Amino acid sequence: MPQQTIRNQLANKLAAKQERSLLRSLLARTHTDAPTVSAGQLNNATGAPAYRNFSSNDYLGLSQHAEVIAAFQSGIQRWGVGAGASPLVTGYTEAHAALAEALAAWFGVERVILFSSGFSANAGVLHTLRAAGAVPVIDKLCHASIYDGVRGYLGTAERANKAKQGSSEFLRFLHNDYTDLQRQVDNLAFASEDEQEHALIVSEGLFSMDGDGADVAALVAAKKRANGLLMLDDAHGIGVMGQHYRGVFDAPGSKAIDVVTGTFGKAFGMGGAFIATDHLIADSLVNDCRHLIYSTAFPPAQAEALLAALKVIQRGDLQAILQQRVQQFRQLAAEQGLRISAAAANAPIQPIAIGVNELALRFSKALAEQGLQAIAIRPPTVPNGTARIRFTLSALHSEQVISELFAAIADILAVDKELADACTVR
Numbered sequence: 001m002p003q004q005t006i007r008n009q010l011a012n013k014l015a016a017k018q019e020r021s022l023l024r025s026l027l028a029r030t031h032t033d034a035p036t037v038s039a040g041q042l043n044n045a046t047g048a049p050a051y052r053n054f055s056s057n058d059y060l061g062l063s064q065h066a067e068v069i070a071a072f073q074s075g076i077q078r079w080g081v082g083a084g085a086s087p088l089v090t091g092y093t094e095a096h097a098a099l100a101e102a103l104a105a106w107f108g109v110e111r112v113i114l115f116s117s118g119f120s121a122n123a124g125v126l127h128t129l130r131a132a133g134a135v136p137v138i139d140k141l142c143h144a145s146i147y148d149g150v151r152g153y154l155g156t157a158e159r160a161n162k163a164k165q166g167s168s169e170f171l172r173f174l175h176n177d178y179t180d181l182q183r184q185v186d187n188l189a190f191a192s193e194d195e196q197e198h199a200l201i202v203s204e205g206l207f208s209m210d211g212d213g214a215d216v217a218a219l220v221a222a223k224k225r226a227n228g229l230l231m232l233d234d235a236h237g238i239g240v241m242g243q244h245y246r247g248v249f250d251a252p253g254s255k256a257i258d259v260v261t262g263t264f265g266k267a268f269g270m271g272g273a274f275i276a277t278d279h280l281i282a283d284s285l286v287n288d289c290r291h292l293i294y295s296t297a298f299p300p301a302q303a304e305a306l307l308a309a310l311k312v313i314q315r316g317d318l319q320a321i322l323q324q325r326v327q328q329f330r331q332l333a334a335e336q337g338l339r340i341s342a343a344a345a346n347a348p349i350q351p352i353a354i355g356v357n358e359l360a361l362r363f364s365k366a367l368a369e370q371g372l373q374a375i376a377i378r379p380p381t382v383p384n385g386t387a388r389i390r391f392t393l394s395a396l397h398s399e400q401v402i403s404e405l406f407a408a409i410a411d412i413l414a415v416d417k418e419l420a421d422a423c424t425v426r
């Protein structure tokens with residue numbers, strides 16, 4: 001009977017999601033979406049198939065880049081395909097160390113610690129800092145991995161104790177609203193006399209679903225007032241944003257950020273992640289972070305490929321192509337009256353707001369019928385009532401494909417009045 005109950009529960013949950021146009025499924029894409037040629041060569045002149053994926057985070061096309069692929073291949077010749085162990089056992093190689101040192105030098109931080117994924121890096125660093133008494137104060141729109149790092153961490157007794165004091169395991173502030181942040185930090189100080197010293201302010205650098213950025217200088221000021229720590233997840237900014245493509249590290253005041261999470265799954269085109277920080281926090285991660293200690297290191301060949309990717313990123317020519325595509329996208333979208341975001345002016349993330357889940361799905365499906373991949377983003381990934389198509393631009397896109405995208409959008413909206421009303425400003 002219990003087995004049946006559990007299965008019934010699962011089935012009911014899925015049925016409820018289906019009802020609200022929130023059911024998700026895995027779709028296997030074909031390799032023809034990912035032509036193995038370098039960015040910039042992808043146009044009609046080469047005869048290569050055009051890149052029509054507008055939902056990938058491969059902003060610079062490094063997953064397909066010839067230099068990166070060559071480095072991965074020669075890395076495999078040297079190391080084989082796997083690390084063979086977790087980092088503290090024998091999984092951390094000279095290839096990993098070289099990558100970590102190159103990143104630390106580029107950012108100007110003391111240390112970089114590598115993780116298997118951004119999800120585990122965020123959850124891991126938050127567990128470690130929580131265990132040292134930090135109370136996270138989190139921007140409401142932060143990524144799921146940040147919430148996984150702070151939820152359900154306290155034991156029952158500790159939780160009850162906190163509840164009695166009127167505080168919680170973590171606090172949230174309204175998105176990019178630093179007045180509300182200050183209010184939350186003050187609440188924390190009120191709940192317990194010495195609590196203020198432990199505030200850990202958490203935000204993203206470039207927000208993943210909205211393409212808008214945090215104000216680093218304001219966050220640094222807030223952390224100083226709180227006498228706490230500042231952690232920024234810049235999964236989407238590093239490699240793409242900023243004068244030197246270092247994301248939040250290019251922002252004024254960045255020296256005072258305590259922890260930065262970056263991932264290799266976005267601009268770097270592969271997978272894996274890192275925490276950039278100081279010696280004290282790095283040593284604490286190496287000694288206490290279970291997500292690091294008990295998880296297999298990513299392959300050393302991949303570390304070599306990532307080092308090659310870093311060199312391409314530092315050159316900046318792909319970012320110049322990307323920026324042209326972003327501006328072309330925004331101009332065409334504005335001409336059609338689509339709801340683009342002013343705050344995402346230079347970002348590779350360009351959401352078109354729709355609102356209703358079912359309409360967002362319909363838009364995505366209509367684009368798919370024209371061979372254009374642009375996935376509908378629905379709750380709980382974004383707040384209720386804010387379903388959208390989150391278009392992402394890449395250096396792999398040709399100018400022509402972006403023109404084709406907007407021709408397709410014009411056709412779709414011409415025959416679907418309801419959808420047109422939802423996603424255009426008139």
Ligand SMILES: *Cc1c(COP(=O)(O)O)cnc(C)c1O
Nearest residue numbers: 117118119143208235263265273
């Ligand atoms: C993708 C993402 C992560 C997770 O990184 P992975 O390496 O894909 O696990 C964390 N934070 C943000 C903001 C992200 O967008």
